[in-house]
Amino acid sequence: MKESGSPAFLSNPDPAALAEEILEVLKYRVGKDITVATPHDWLTASIKAVRDRIVDQWIAATKAAYERQQKRVYYLSLEFLIGRLMRDAFSNIGLMDAVRQALASLNVDLDVIATLEPDAALGNGGLGRLAACFMESMATVDIPAHGYGIRYANGMFRQELQDGWQVELPETWLDHGNPWEFERRERAFEVGFGGQVQAVTGEDGQVQRYVWKPGERVLAVAYDTPIVGWRAKRVNTLRLWAGMPVDPILLDKFNAGDHIGALAESNKADALSRVLYPADAHMAGQELRFRQEYFFSSASLQDILQRHLSQYGDLASLPDKAAIHLNDTHPAIAVPELMRLLMDVHGMEFERAWDITTRTFAYTNHTLLPEALESWPVTLFDRLLPRHMQLVYAINAHVLAEARATGRFDGEQIARISLIQENGERRVRMGNLAFVGSHSINGVSALHTALMKETVFADLHALYPSRINNKTNGITPRRWLFQCNPGLAELVRDAIGDRFLDDIDALQELDRLAGDAAFREKFAAVKRANKVRFAEMVARRLGIKVDPSALFDVQIKRIHEYKRQLLNILEAVALYDQIRSHPERNWLPRVKFFGGKAAPSYHNAKLIIKLANDVAKVINGDPAVHGLLKVVFVPNYNVSAAEVMIPGADLSEQISTAGMEASGTGNMKFALNGALTIGTLDGANVEIRERVGEENIFIFGLKAEEVAERRRNGYQPRAIIEGSRELSQAISAVSSGVFSPGDTERYRALMDSLYESDWFMVAADFDAYASMQRAVDEVWLNSADWNARAIRNVARVGWFSSDRTIREYAKDIWNVPA
Numbered sequence: 078m079k080e081s082g083s084p085a086f087l088s089n090p091d092p093a094a095l096a097e098e099i100l101e102v103l104k105y106r107v108g109k110d111i112t113v114a115t116p117h118d119w120l121t122a123s124i125k126a127v128r129d130r131i132v133d134q135w136i137a138a139t140k141a142a143y144e145r146q147q148k149r150v151y152y153l154s155l156e157f158l159i160g161r162l163m164r165d166a167f168s169n170i171g172l173m174d175a176v177r178q179a180l181a182s183l184n185v186d187l188d189v190i191a192t193l194e195p196d197a198a199l200g201n202g203g204l205g206r207l208a209a210c211f212m213e214s215m216a217t218v219d220i221p222a223h224g225y226g227i228r229y230a231n232g233m234f235r236q237e238l239q240d241g242w243q244v245e246l247p248e249t250w251l252d253h254g255n256p257w258e259f260e261r262r263e264r265a266f267e268v269g270f271g272g273q274v275q276a277v278t279g280e281d282g283q284v285q286r287y288v289w290k291p292g293e294r295v296l297a298v299a300y301d302t303p304i305v306g307w308r309a310k311r312v313n314t315l316r317l318w319a320g321m322p323v324d325p326i327l328l329d330k331f332n333a334g335d336h337i338g339a340l341a342e343s344n345k346a347d348a349l350s351r352v353l354y355p356a357d358a359h360m361a362g363q364e365l366r367f368r369q370e371y372f373f374s375s376a377s378l379q380d381i382l383q384r385h386l387s388q389y390g391d392l393a394s395l396p397d398k399a400a401i402h403l404n405d406t407h408p409a410i411a412v413p414e415l416m417r418l419l420m421d422v423h424g425m426e427f428e429r430a431w432d433i434t435t436r437t438f439a440y441t442n443h444t445l446l447p448e449a450l451e452s453w454p455v456t457l458f459d460r461l462l463p464r465h466m467q468l469v470y471a472i473n474a475h476v477l478a479e480a481r482a483t484g485r486f487d488g489e490q491i492a493r494i495s496l497i498q499e500n501g502e503r504r505v506r507m508g509n510l511a512f513v514g515s516h517s518i519n520g521v522s523a524l525h526t527a528l529m530k531e532t533v534f535a536d537l538h539a540l541y542p543s544r545i546n547n548k549t550n551g552i553t554p555r556r557w558l559f560q561c562n563p564g565l566a567e568l569v570r571d572a573i574g575d576r577f578l579d580d581i582d583a584l585q586e587l588d589r590l591a592g593d594a595a596f597r598e599k600f601a602a603v604k605r606a607n608k609v610r611f612a613e614m615v616a617r618r619l620g621i622k623v624d625p626s627a628l629f630d631v632q633i634k635r636i637h638e639y640k641r642q643l644l645n646i647l648e649a650v651a652l653y654d655q656i657r658s659h660p661e662r663n664w665l666p667r668v669k670f671f672g673g674k675a676a677p678s679y680h681n682a683k684l685i686i687k688l689a690n691d692v693a694k695v696i697n698g699d700p701a702v703h704g705l706l707k708v709v710f711v712p713n714y715n716v717s718a719a720e721v722m723i724p725g726a727d728l729s730e731q732i733s734t735a736g737m738e739a740s741g742t743g744n745m746k747f748a749l750n751g752a753l754t755i756g757t758l759d760g761a762n763v764e765i766r767e768r769v770g771e772e773n774i775f776i777f778g779l780k781a782e783e784v785a786e787r788r789r790n791g792y793q794p795r796a797i798i799e800g801s802r803e804l805s806q807a808i809s810a811v812s813s814g815v816f817s818p819g820d821t822e823r824y825r826a827l828m829d830s831l832y833e834s835d836w837f838m839v840a841a842d843f844d845a846y847a848s849m850q851r852a853v854d855e856v857w858l859n860s861a862d863w864n865a866r867a868i869r870n871v872a873r874v875g876w877f878s879s880d881r882t883i884r885e886y887a888k889d890i891w892n893v894p895a
């Protein structure tokens with residue numbers, strides 16, 4: 078989007094001055110001359126030149142928060158899926174045009190170097206991307222906030238396809254250094270593991286307090302990245318921790334000739350920040366993951382307490398001056414860690430420490446899937462964190478006493494409230510721990526929050542009925558409209574003026590333009606240009622030609638059975654069959670795009686990727702289809718790919734089994750970019766329908782209660798499949814190897830499971846989905862109608878801005894002004 082006409086930003090936008098600054102950085106900080114500078118050097122120099130200007134705002138904001146004694150928000154998350162930062166920062170500080178011109182005067186193309194910036198994929202998917210949107214929104218609505226996480230050397234893996242199978246490769250995003258970050262060697266904290274707990278007794282022989290003597294220690298070193306809010310109103314800090322050995326080369330071992338032993342320590346510390354666990358809907362029970370969780374929680378809490386004490390001198394005021402937010406249970410170990418610091422280091426009594434703890438923490442739940450709920454074996458917990466294990470028992474005793482005192486809970490309910498799962502191997506339930514340690518527990522959509530109250534947290538909700546609340550997710554319109562879709566942003570600006578740039582609700586003014594044929598034409602032209610850009614990316618990366626006048630139908634998200642990519646693929650197979658049997662019908666050209674990564678250990682998800690590719694190969698290569706249907710799997714889906722695919726989509730696939738997708742946020746991004754949604758009444762789709770109106774969204778399938786009801790009363794997929802000619806033909810084609818001629822057994826078991834259990838109810842929803850797709854076709858044939866609906870989507874989804882979400886957190890949870 079062009080910046081001309083927008084109110085002046087804080088930084089001097091003179092391109093000549095910027096060009097000077099960039100050259101200065103290139104020479105003195107990159108150490109290169111203009112004649113030998115590589116495109117990477119230009120990228121580094123441009124970022125550092127702008128970063129220098131950001132620093133002034135950053136220091137000012139930090140100082141002001143201190144002087145005004147403002148309450149600070151600490152967002153603890155094991156994931157921050159930020160993607161590229163350059164466009165975000167340049168555009169938010171209002172220097173995009175100026176840098177572009179400055180670079181042009183130096184014969185450098187900003188758009189070319191922009192693609193060299195690595196995509197920081199320190200997250201799996203929705204939860205990590207939400208944390209990134211929240212960081213940007215907190216800076217935008219002027220909340221003093223710090224994000225805390227891990228500086229993974231290897232973030233999310235790079236996905237390649239080999240013969241249609243996913244292959245995972247390490248992504249080394251730090252290869253060329255990271256010009257955004259500031260290493261803070263001086264900001265390092267020791268984190269312990271293992272060892273023993275000693276009781277310190279007073280003269281009376283009574284235990285006065287406990288001291289934990291860890292058997293291993295590592296250092297957490299801080300790396301800070303500035304996060305620039307819209308119009309650079311405020312700059313906040315994302316602080317990521319890296320593991321370092323306390324004693325880098327155990328000198329005594331080294332000198333004694335044990336070089337390997339000396340390095341072992343270093344490797345152990347490095348391992349903590351080596352790699353992001355790539356499972357997003359499944360609890361990876363590895364010890365290293367548990368260590369990562371404690372490592373970053375402990376370092377963050379030590380940092381927070383140190384900052385608080387140096388300013389206020391006393392921890393009693395912690396809940397008034399600090400709100401610590403737990404992004405899912407991944408940092409839940411912070412609850413007993415704060416208790417340990419308050420009791421063992423600062424000498425507080427349990428009751429007082431517990432009061433401070435519960436008034437400081439809040440927790441967001443992102444999933445109800447039982448296999449994703451975190452729990453850790455008591456044996457592992459006790460071995461790595463013996464003092465925390467004691468504190469978990471103490472907290473549990475306190476909570477269970479409170480529950481029993483109400484007289485309202487029977488033995489089974491008490492067992493479900495307990496922090497310890499007692500059947501089978503004893504385990505610590507991290508969800509229960511996060512819940513009891515927090516004054517607020519929120520879900521991420523209205524439906525998800527309601528289900529939380531009825532399912533996983535039913536008993537805890539009965540015990541603490543005022544704690545669960547809803548905060549429907551949001552997305553930042555800066556990245557997900559202004560930056561990724563400059564054409565649409567410009568069009569909107571021409572049509573309704575600048576106000577929406579600062580108040581996204583103003584998008585509603587577009588509504589009346591849905592009926593304006595001239596505006597619809599312009600809107601269609603913008604969409605067309607975005608589809609051309611998308612098609613070019615596909616041609617460049619895959620060598621596949623797609624026609625931009627076809628309907629672009631897009632399903633991009635992690636691959637999971639509950640998200641039902643399989644439903645979409647089976648519909649493609651059925652449609653393929655129909656096109657072949659009835660070539661005379663008026664089929665409209667459609668391209669079904671897929672993108673997403675499967676957890677490396679998730680067999681069925683990987684098989685679904687292979688199936689999409691196998692189906693693509695057959696359909697795309699069949700001349701009888703006449704190009705009316707194409708299937709394209711775009712490899713290595715990430716934030717940068719989303720920024721191209723979403724603006725170029727016509728149809729957004731949000732088809733999870735109702736009750737299983739907590740919210741979804743891709744759904745919001747597509748609607749904001751003028752795609753129509755085909756979806757189930759799941760997660761935030763429910764609220765999207767309420768806002769865009771049911772005539773502007775294609776809703777189909779079972780509702781959450783119906784899914785639950787069928788599961789209770791014995792669901793019979795076989796009968797359903799046998800009753801649907803289209804579905805049974807599609808399943809038998811896949812099952813018998815039509816798409817896997819060299820290996821006809823490849824999909825047998827996957828297809829058999831649809832007959833036998835079909836947990837995700839693909840069969841139950843198939844016919845409703847397929848006929849809704851034909852309803853989509855009908856609307857698509859009338860482009861005026863289609864565009865009017867798309868415009869109404871754009872106009873009506875401003876509410877899903879993460880600024881709105883963050884303001885709700887600020888008011889209802891954190892008690893900070895925003």
Ligand code: 26Q
Nearest residue numbers: 203204207357360361443521738739740741742
């Ligand atoms: C847990 C334990 C051990 C290893 C890994 C994990 C783990 C890691 C990531 C468990 C879950 C996740 C990620 C979950 C996630 O992304 N959930 C999504 O959150 C979005 C933001 O609220 C929602 O919109 C999506 O509906 C939800 O699926």
